[in-house]
Amino acid sequence: EAQVTQNPRYLITVTGKKLTVTCSQNMNHEYMSWYRQDPGLGLRQIYYSMNVEVTDKGDVPEGYKVSRKEKRNFPLILESPSPNQTSLYFCATKGIGGDRNTEAFFGQGTRLTVV
Amino acid sequence: AQSVTQPDIHITVSEGASLELRCNYSYGATPYLFWYVQSPGQGLQLLLKYFSGDTLVQGIKGFEAEFKRSQSSFNLRKPSVHWSDAAEYFCAVGPPYSSASKIIFGSGTRLSIRP
Numbered sequence: 298e299a300q301v302t303q304n305p306r307y308l309i310t311v312t313g314k315k316l317t318v319t320c321s322q323n324m325n326h327e328y329m330s331w332y333r334q335d336p337g338l339g340l341r342q343i344y345y346s347m348n349v350e351v352t353d354k355g356d357v358p359e360g361y362k363v364s365r366k367e368k369r370n371f372p373l374i375l376e377s378p379s380p381n382q383t384s385l386y387f388c389a390t391k392g393i394g395g396d397r398n399t400e401a402f403f404g405q406g407t408r409l410t411v412v
Numbered sequence: 413a414q415s416v417t418q419p420d421i422h423i424t425v426s427e428g429a430s431l432e433l434r435c436n437y438s439y440g441a442t443p444y445l446f447w448y449v450q451s452p453g454q455g456l457q458l459l460l461k462y463f464s465g466d467t468l469v470q471g472i473k474g475f476e477a478e479f480k481r482s483q484s485s486f487n488l489r490k491p492s493v494h495w496s497d498a499a500e501y502f503c504a505v506g507p508p509y510s511s512a513s514k515i516i517f518g519s520g521t522r523l524s525i526r527p
Binding site for chain 1: 416418421446448454455456457458461504506515516517518519520
């Protein structure tokens with residue numbers, strides 16, 4: 298079964314305490330991306346990766362880091378979380394190239410609260 | 413600039429009534445178009461997509477959408493809504509080529525169903 302798995306699903310943390318949200322996919326997709334969802338703002342892209350060791354900033358990258366050491370994994374790192382990073386985060390993947398440039402597949406989301 | 417506009421933040425319809433959710437986009441070329449649904453506490457599920465060809469596309473759960481190039485619109489419709497359709501709906505656009513696969517989302521329309 299095609300899956301995008303995020304962990305954890307829920308996380309409450311304190312300001313400044315480093316955290317990592319993991320994302321793993323089993324579809325052999327080249328493209329992976331992180332979004333944050335906030336009321337009234339829809340989904341905004343944080344970072345994306347076109348392939349292993351290739352990452353780039355999205356629309357709201359400040360305060361986040363990512364890495365892509367393996368094709369299947371794309372962790373999101375908050376080195377020093379702040380309350381304005383309280384949000385719902387989604388990992389997404391899609392194939393690229395030829396007829397594989399189709400829809401994105403999403404994880405179940407990670408609800409992060411920074412106090 | 414590339415953008416997606418969903419002008420209705422929140423819509424309430426009666427069960428059994430028809431539904432139309434509006435979506436307008438701004439893009440340099442005709443993009444790929446998507447509608448996603450997000451049920452409470454869930455990730456995003458693809459309802460339907462348009463790449464080319466017939467401008468009326470059918471999706472899952474009885475939804476359909478019509479692409480109108482002249483109006484840069486991709487409105488979602490359903491002839492008779494069910495209580496289980498209560499969710500948030502996102503319109504999205506993606507590039508019609510494989511090299512840059514960013515998907516841009518609208519801010520979403522929350523659908524409530526009146527019994």
